[in-house]
Amino acid sequence: MAGNSDPLSPRAKLAVTAGKAVAAASRAAGRGSGSVIGGRVALKLDPDLLGRLAQNLDVVLVSATNGKTTTTRLIAEALRAAGPVVSNALGANMPAGITSALAGGSEAKFGVIEVDEKYLAGVARDTSPKCIALLNLSRDQLDRAAETRMLAENWREGLAGSKAVVVANCDDPLVVWAASSSANVIWVAAGQMWKDDAWSCPSCGGVMQRPGDDWFCGECGFRRPTPTWALSGDHVLDPHGSAWPIHLQLPGRANKANAASSAAVAAVFGVPPQVALERMYQVQAVAGRYDVVQFQNRDLRLLLAKNPAGWLETFSLIDPPPAPVILSVNARGADGTDTSWLWDVDYTRLTGHPIFVVGDRKLDLAVRLEVANQHFQVCDDLDQAVQMCPPGRIEVIANYTAFQDLRRRVGN
Structure with a gap:
């Protein structure tokens, strides 16, 4: 391996350059940051x-x-x-x-x-x-x-x-x-x-x-x-x-x-x-998590919760009842396609909150909330859910791809 003065071999430099070019092309095409595809190309070359x-x-x-x-x-x-x-x-x-x-x-x-x-x-x-x-x-x-x-x-x-x-x-x-x-x-x-x-x-x-x-x-x-x-x-x-x-x-x-x-x-x-x-103390939000954004003249706080342990911690953060809560759950590849984990989450902690349910798997979540004796409404999308929310800051809790969808919709 090369010494400190020039640690990268010509092959490694080529791999880095090619990876950056592919990442830039991916970004220009509007397909995200390009970091994953760029890294894959670089690792193929070296x-x-x-x-x-x-x-x-x-x-x-x-x-x-x-x-x-x-x-x-x-x-x-x-x-x-x-x-x-x-x-x-x-x-x-x-x-x-x-x-x-x-x-x-x-x-x-x-x-x-x-x-x-x-x-x-x-x-x-x-x-x-x-x-x-x-x-x-x-x-x-x-x-x-x-x-x-x-x-x-x-x-x-x-x-x-x-x-x-x-x-x-x-x-x-x-x-x-x-x-x-x-x-x-x-x-x-x-x-x-x-x-x-x-x-x-x-x-x-x-x-x-x-x-x-x-x-x-x-x-x-x-x-x-x-x-x-x-x-x-x-x-x-x-x-x-x-x-x-x-x-x-x-x-x-x-x-x-x-x-x-x-x-x-x-x-x-x-x-x-x-x-x-x-x-x-400088850290205010991490990739959109905990951000408070304005959407349809309302304050929405965006909270990510991907699994039972994460939902348990998140429930301890939200404003007390009657703060409205929007829950969004998807089950795409990056989330895991099995939603049985919803049954491990203690949704009775949301008692007293007006609850609105969106996301690809909103019906899975609705069944779970019904069994937990929670009052909720299933909505077509975030826009409808926000319009139906009573006054107060809205707590929006979503799993991984649902969170990315929300960020795109609110322009975060």
């Missing part, structure tokens, strides 16, 4: 390109079922205190999208990369990360993703022997099982609201005991490790016991947890918690 692009960067990988994109953004902001950062900030998180992102960051010192759970082991092998952040694992896209225990096993095997510092959430038993094969783990008590994917021990299959915030397996002794970082209310506790205030423009407990993990990652690179957390 299959080792991802490793070559990463070799002069201090790389951080971020993986989880929920919160990857936001945490990647928070870590990137924090590390900018120590040097230029390149990141796949728009969430293209498979090898092609990651390659595209790194190809645009020739001056960067740090690469902060969100990685799809299924691709983590391979991307870690290619990029030799200095740090890997593991936040949570829960069921998602039931038709395409392996069940969570298999994903945890995949992480565990793929990260064994890695030299990376692993920053892992000690409150999620599946994450602890996955991270425990690594030599250097920093445990963060980031909390876990959704517990329905970790009632059995990932190590032996025994029943997990959960007294208070603790957990352990009564059969094999697998248990919650002692954290060195912790989320405590509105503060992050560092390894010295100092409490640092979290000031975020992003709402909710889940984002405070993301900030706690991000502060622990930043500290690995020498950025102190106070500096890291101050920088995180």
